[in-house]
Amino acid sequence: MAGRALRNVLTVATACGLELYRRRDVYVSLLLAAVIVVPLASVNVFGVEGAVRYVREVMLLLVWAFSLVIGVTTAARQVPAELEHRTIYPLLARPLSRGEFILGKYLGAWAATAASVLVFYGCFVVLGALKEGQGFPAVLPQAVLLHLGFAAVVTAMALFGSVVLTPSANIACCLLIAAGMLLFGESLAGFASRAPAPANWIGWAAHAVAPHVEFFDLRLRLVHGWEPLPWGVLCGVLLYAILYSAALLGAAVWVFRRKPL
Amino acid sequence: MRTGLLALGLLVCAGGLGLAVHAAPGRRLPGESQGVLALLLGEARFALGNRLFLQADRYFHGGVFVAPGTEEQEVTPGTRGSGREAGTGGGAAARPAAVGESRVGEPAVAAWDLWTRLNRSIRPYDHRHLTGERYEKEILPWLWAATVCNPHDSLGFEVAGYWLARRLQRPAEGLRLVEEGIRHCPDSPELEFTRGEILLLTMAQPERAVEAFQQADRKWRSLATVPGAEPDILLHARTLLYLGDIRARQGDWESAQAYYQEVLPIAGNREVVEAALREVRARLAAGQSQVGGDARP
Numbered sequence: 001m002a003g004r005a006l007r008n009v010l011t012v013a014t015a016c017g018l019e020l021y022r023r024r025d026v027y028v029s030l031l032l033a034a035v036i037v038v039p040l041a042s043v044n045v046f047g048v049e050g051a052v053r054y055v056r057e058v059m060l061l062l063v064w065a066f067s068l069v070i071g072v073t074t075a076a077r078q079v080p081a082e083l084e085h086r087t088i089y090p091l092l093a094r095p096l097s098r099g100e101f102i103l104g105k106y107l108g109a110w111a112a113t114a115a116s117v118l119v120f121y122g123c124f125v126v127l128g129a130l131k132e133g134q135g136f137p138a139v140l141p142q143a144v145l146l147h148l149g150f151a152a153v154v155t156a157m158a159l160f161g162s163v164v165l166t167p168s169a170n171i172a173c174c175l176l177i178a179a180g181m182l183l184f185g186e187s188l189a190g191f192a193s194r195a196p197a198p199a200n201w202i203g204w205a206a207h208a209v210a211p212h213v214e215f216f217d218l219r220l221r222l223v224h225g226w227e228p229l230p231w232g233v234l235c236g237v238l239l240y241a242i243l244y245s246a247a248l249l250g251a252a253v254w255v256f257r258r259k260p261l
Numbered sequence: 262m263r264t265g266l267l268a269l270g271l272l273v274c275a276g277g278l279g280l281a282v283h284a285a286p287g288r289r290l291p292g293e294s295q296g297v298l299a300l301l302l303g304e305a306r307f308a309l310g311n312r313l314f315l316q317a318d319r320y321f322h323g324g325v326f327v328a329p330g331t332e333e334q335e336v337t338p339g340t341r342g343s344g345r346e347a348g349t350g351g352g353a354a355a356r357p358a359a360v361g362e363s364r365v366g367e368p369a370v371a372a373w374d375l376w377t378r379l380n381r382s383i384r385p386y387d388h389r390h391l392t393g394e395r396y397e398k399e400i401l402p403w404l405w406a407a408t409v410c411n412p413h414d415s416l417g418f419e420v421a422g423y424w425l426a427r428r429l430q431r432p433a434e435g436l437r438l439v440e441e442g443i444r445h446c447p448d449s450p451e452l453e454f455t456r457g458e459i460l461l462l463t464m465a466q467p468e469r470a471v472e473a474f475q476q477a478d479r480k481w482r483s484l485a486t487v488p489g490a491e492p493d494i495l496l497h498a499r500t501l502l503y504l505g506d507i508r509a510r511q512g513d514w515e516s517a518q519a520y521y522q523e524v525l526p527i528a529g530n531r532e533v534v535e536a537a538l539r540e541v542r543a544r545l546a547a548g549q550s551q552v553g554g555d556a557r558p
Contacts, residue, residue: 032273036273212380215383218383229382236379
């Protein structure tokens with residue numbers, strides 16, 4: 001029975017992943033990244049060659065921006081598209097539970113986002129090698145791993161949002177939350193401790209409950225050549241990604257099971 | 262989504278290609294291009310320029326923003342690094358941050374606040390500087406961008422000129438940049454001072470350096486007459502010291518004495534200036550006694 005459930009989930013996931021390949025979002029993102037980064041990498045200010053960190057920073061910013069958009073939009077349209085085209089009915093008519101359906105969609109969206117993340121980082125390594133003539137930084141494997149954890153959380157968040165919100169509201173909320181936490185998540189506790197009531201309650205609540213996606217952001221270490229994270233910290237962050245994603249998926253399955261189609 | 266991305270990409274591509282052409286070696290954005298930035302950004306380009314300068318400072322500190330007042334020793338043009346430079350090659354952190362440790366000026370982390378503790382384990386906080394030509398050049402793109410966005414802020418030209426001439430051993434480029442800064446900021450004594458230092462310390466042209474330091478002195482005195490202005494007294498002292506030192510080396514003892522006497526009340530290290538004055542006076546006295554001896558039958 002577990003095997004059948006796994007096969008169902010993987011079947012749904014495969015279809016979802018192929019959709020990203022068909023939609024060509026990754027190719028457009030790569031092309032856009034190339035037209036931004038390649039001219040930037042060819043600039044030698046004041047006639048001095050060899051400055052690479054600003055190129056790394058810009059490229060990683062694009063990688064994060066595109067992976068966030070791809071992850072959120074891919075996951076956010078899975079359920080609404082099936083409902084809109086009424087393809088969900090023959091799907092659920094098969095021996096496929098709603099929970100398996102949600103898990104399959106999640107796995108496909110995450111796999112598609114993860115694949116695009118790996119392609120982006122591959123280009124990052126190639127560009128770095130061409131510009132610097134060196135191999136990749138020691139912290140890169142950790143950065144990639146945590147970025148995949150980031151993809152797991154945002155796709156789970158978008159999938160949960162797709163069963164409770166309209167598609168446009170879901171995408172807007174997910175992008176705002178993720179971008180907001182990346183920019184301000186670290187200073188949320190400081191704000192809450194300094195703010196008067198009731199703002200401080202809201203701040204502490206957000207600090208406790210909001211997805212701390214800034215944990216997964218190792219761009220500073222990657223760009224400026226800092227040392228890799230201690231393995232205990234890395235495992236802690238990955239555990240956070242797994243637990244948070246599982247909680248969001250559990251909530252999505254719970255809502256979807258009760259949702260009239 | 263794809264249409265929007267493509268449109269955005271074409272726009273950025275056009276801007277990027279334009280930047281790549283104009284930022285080719287030895288070229289700067291021509292004066293008329295400032296109109297493009299002014300058209301697009303208006304007065305916001307000045308704030309952007311300041312932000313870009315802070316970004317250069319952040320890059321110098323390995324990506325970590327160092328708040329004013331938390332520096333152990335401020336790195337300024339003319340000083341040599343700081344007390345905690347972490348080796349060569351942009352090096353390893355002096356000490357890895359303990360889990361949840363507070364930074365200087367930051368409140369202590371509560372024991373139950375696991376998320377903040379985790380954040381502080383992930384973000385590097387140690388104080389380090391870029392060292393070595395391989396890494397010091399990393400701040401140049403941001404300094405260039407700062408001078409392009411806000412050419413009327415002398416600090417970007419000053420720092421970039423110092424960095425090019427004295428840290429990256431490109432004095433000609435540094436001098437050219439500082440002179441361009443002087444064209445944009447004609448009243449800045451700091452830029453004339455930097456020009457003088459480049460000419461004296463890296464290009465061994467003391468006569469041109471004297472002219473630059475005299476310009477710096479003249480502009481400083483002019484600025485001092487402006488109500489509400491607070492010109493840098495330390496800069497004035499250093500200018501006078503350089504002028505005194507150069508004149509002393511050239512054997513013009515009277516001029517050297519005049520400069521040392523003027524700087525003595527405002528010198529940070531009076532003992533050094535007094536020692537230099539004593540030597541100059543001794544030279545003058547020896548010169549007078551020699552003249553007197555020659556005059557004797």
